[in-house]
Amino acid sequence: MNQDQLKQAVAQAAVDHIAPHLNKDSIVGVGTGSTANCFIDALANIKHTFDAAVASSEATAERLKGHGINVLELNAVPHMSFYVDGADESDTHLNLIKGGGGALTREKIVAAVAETFVCIADESKLVDVLGDFPLPVEVIPMARSYVARKLVGLGGEPVWRQDFITDNGNLILDVYGMDIVDPKDLEQQINQITGVVTNGLFAQRPADLLLLGTSEGVKSLTA
Numbered sequence: 001m002n003q004d005q006l007k008q009a010v011a012q013a014a015v016d017h018i019a020p021h022l023n024k025d026s027i028v029g030v031g032t033g034s035t036a037n038c039f040i041d042a043l044a045n046i047k048h049t050f051d052a053a054v055a056s057s058e059a060t061a062e063r064l065k066g067h068g069i070n071v072l073e074l075n076a077v078p079h080m081s082f083y084v085d086g087a088d089e090s091d092t093h094l095n096l097i098k099g100g101g102g103a104l105t106r107e108k109i110v111a112a113v114a115e116t117f118v119c120i121a122d123e124s125k126l127v128d129v130l131g132d133f134p135l136p137v138e139v140i141p142m143a144r145s146y147v148a149r150k151l152v153g154l155g156g157e158p159v160w161r162q163d164f165i166t167d168n169g170n171l172i173l174d175v176y177g178m179d180i181v182d183p184k185d186l187e188q189q190i191n192q193i194t195g196v197v198t199n200g201l202f203a204q205r206p207a208d209l210l211l212l213g214t215s216e217g218v219k220s221l222t223a
Contacts (some may be wrong), residue, residue, distance in 0.1 A: 031085020
């Protein structure tokens with residue numbers, strides 16, 4: 001299977017995984033990106049079995065609505081059973097790097113609310129040590145240069161993602177050159193830098209289940 005077919009396979013696997021647990025009151029959190037888009041397309045086939053979705057980006061909200069799926073604001077949702085999203089990298093402990101699409105802050109918020117975080121990815125995303133994919137850091141615009149200097153001090157090479165503004169009106173610094181051997185500690189260190197909104201490490205709240213598309217079918221990994 002090519003990469004698109006792998007994404008479609010894991011998206012369907014995610015739908016098959018959550019479907020038995022959904023009811024008319026269920027809320028499904030949905031991530032952002034090409035793999036999440038495949039999930040949305042598959043989720044539309046069972047939209048009659050759950051109440052609504054919460055989107056992690058404006059683009060995701062529009063795609064959900066295009067399929068006739070009710071979209072709620074997170075503040076209106078007291079409980080969420082599942083959050084399903086892709087990843088740019090995952091290690092075997094299900095620590096993730098996310099944010100290649102720039103929606104990391106909203107993704108992290110929705111993931112924090114969900115009872116179960118299901119990550120869907122193709123096998124190219126599974127690594128021994130995180131960091132080959134540049135780590136996105138969302139920053140308040142006036143703090144961009146200050147935060148960049150602090151990231152250099154942590155051993156990274158930050159690059160401003162120019163001509164890109166997040167849904168929150170902020171900027172992204174993509175940090176290259178880091179071997180992230182302690183994701184939880186680095187996530188905390190970066191988030192403590194004044195001017196950082198959040199970073200793309202999902203280690204304080206990793207995935208609960210990784211559905212990995214491989215040439216031998218979809219594999220399930222738990223931390």
